Amino acid sequence: MKSTKIILLAFSLILFLVLGFAIRVYLMIPDRKELMSCFTTKMYEVKLCPGGKNYVPLNQISKVMQKTVVLTEDSLFYSHKGFDWESIEKSAKENLDGGKYKRGGSTITQQLAKNLYLTKDKTLIRKMIEAFITLQIEKHLTKNEILEKYLNVVEFGKDIYGVKSAAWHYFKKSPSQLDVVESAFLAMLLPNPKKYSRSFYSKKLTPFAFKRIKRIISDMYQYNRISEEQYFGAKEKLKNFYSTPEQVSEIDSMDSDSDESIDASDDEATEDSLDGADQSATESNSSTESTVEFDSE
Numbered sequence: 452m453k454s455t456k457i458i459l460l461a462f463s464l465i466l467f468l469v470l471g472f473a474i475r476v477y478l479m480i481p482d483r484k485e486l487m488s489c490f491t492t493k494m495y496e497v498k499l500c501p502g503g504k505n506y507v508p509l510n511q512i513s514k515v516m517q518k519t520v521v522l523t524e525d526s527l528f529y530s531h532k533g534f535d536w537e538s539i540e541k542s543a544k545e546n547l548d549g550g551k552y553k554r555g556g557s558t559i560t561q562q563l564a565k566n567l568y569l570t571k572d573k574t575l576i577r578k579m580i581e582a583f584i585t586l587q588i589e590k591h592l593t594k595n596e597i598l599e600k601y602l603n604v605v606e607f608g609k610d611i612y613g614v615k616s617a618a619w620h621y622f623k624k625s626p627s628q629l630d631v632v633e634s635a636f637l638a639m640l641l642p643n644p645k646k647y648s649r650s651f652y653s654k655k656l657t658p659f660a661f662k663r664i665k666r667i668i669s670d671m672y673q674y675n676r677i678s679e680e681q682y683f684g685a686k687e688k689l690k691n692f693y694s695t696p697e698q699v700s701e702i703d704s705m706d707s708d709s710d711e712s713i714d715a716s717d718d719e720a721t722e723d724s725l726d727g728a729d730q731s732a733t734e735s736n737s738s739t740e741s742t743v744e745f746d747s748e
Contacts, residue, residue, distance in 0.1 A: 480583055480584060480587045481567075481568070481584065481587055481588070481591070482587070482591060483591035483592070486588065486591055486592055486600075487501065487592075487596075489501070489503065492566055492567050492568075492604055493566075493567060493568050493569055493570065494565065494566050494567075494569060494570060494571065495566070495604075495606060495612055497566075497604055497612045497613070499567070499600065499603060499604050505603075505613060505615055505616065506603050506613075506615070507602075507603060507613070507614065507615045507625075507626050508599065509595055509596075509598060509599040509602070511625070511626060511627050512599075512602055512614055512626040512627065512629075513626060513627055513628065513629040513630070513634065515629065515630065515631055515634050515671075515676070515677060515681070516602075516614065516626060516629045516633075516634040516637070517598060517602070518634075518671065518676040518677075519631075519634040519635055519637075519638045519667060519671060519676070520559075520598075520601075520602065520634075520637075520638050520641070521559070521598070522638075522667075522670060522671060522674065522676060523638045523639075523641070523667055523670075524559055524562070524638070524641060525558045525559040525560075527558075528558065528559050528560075528594065528598070529594055531558065532589055533558060533560045533561065533585040533586055533588070533589040534558060534561070534582075534585065535558050538558075558585075559597065559598065559601050560585050560588050560589055560597055561581060561582075561585050562601065562605070563588060563597060563600055563601045563604070564581050564584040564585045564588055565581055566601075566604050566605065567584075567600075567604065568580075568584055569581055569584075602614045602626075603615070605641065606641075606644050607620075607621075607637060607640050607641070607644050607648075608620065608621075608640065608644045608645060608648040608651075609644075609645050609648070611644070614626045614629075614637070617637055617640075618633075618637075621633070621636070621637070621651055630684075630685070630688070631668060631671065631677055631681050631682075631684070631685035631688075632664070632668065632685050632688045632689055632692050635664045635667040635668050635671070635685070636651075636660075636664055636692070638667055639660055639663045639664050639667065647659075647660060650693060651693070654693055655693050655695060656692070656693045656694055656695070656698060661694060661695075661698045661701075664689065664692075665689070665701070665702070665705055668682065668685045668686070668689065668705070669705050669706075686702055686703070686705060689702055690702055
């Protein structure tokens with residue numbers, strides 16, 4: 452009799468917790484009206500308001516910037532439904548093999564969900580809520596609307612949120628004017644913007660930043676995101692883009708070292724910086740890009 456009461460009590464407690472979790476998730480899940488309205492984001496308390504002075508529509512962000520972010524952060528963005536299962540599987544394997552959390556497999560949609568509604572906590576409950584919100588975002592918004600909101604809210608440095616603020620802070624430009632090298636630099640910042648932006652303030656690329664930017668530019672050309680003319684123009688600009696004399700001498704060899712690895716020994720690529728890190732390697736399994744209009748609005 453006593454054991455039956457314990458079982459019933461345990462079952463009731465579990466049911467109560469599940470019900471509480473379900474109610475919490477239901478209250479947090481947004482609809483299209485909420486997603487398209489003005490509100491303050493949860494993670495960084497950024498005012499996200501379409502039509503506001505700090506908000507920039509996708510068709511006013513350079514195509515090369517859009518393509519660079521998609522290639523580096525979520526190369527299968529236009530083909531998945533919110534989750535990149537291949538990347539998740541790879542991340543899980545790396546985390547298990549390493550015995551600790553080293554990298555995440557977050558898509559752009561997942562990163563948007565986290566930025567809009569969640570905190571930086573890395574708990575199972577938060578990841579479950581993130582998954583539900585991700586599904587709702589994919590259900591209610593087009594891919595270009597998702598990308599637009601992501602680029603308007605993502606962090607590019609200390610107190611620098613959104614591509615409009617980033618373009619002006621780093622280059623005194625509007626987002627529509629960003630070129631290949633500038634886009635590669637901004638994409639390089641994304642996994643850990645406060646840390647990686649030190650290259651800008653010191654006016655000298657760290658070894659990690661140089662290798663990462665060089666790799667991004669090579670990948671953009673290899674996977675047909677930029678033309679040959681843009682590629683060679685970017686190589687020339689990189690020589691004068693905070694590069695040291697030693698780094699300048701490496702730029703001409705970019706064509707032959709595109710497979711160069713970038714790992715934790717490269718002075719900045721530490722385990723806490725990889726939550727949305729380089730997804731461009733995924734492209735090796737999908738060398739042709741889906742037909743996409745990056746600024747069709």
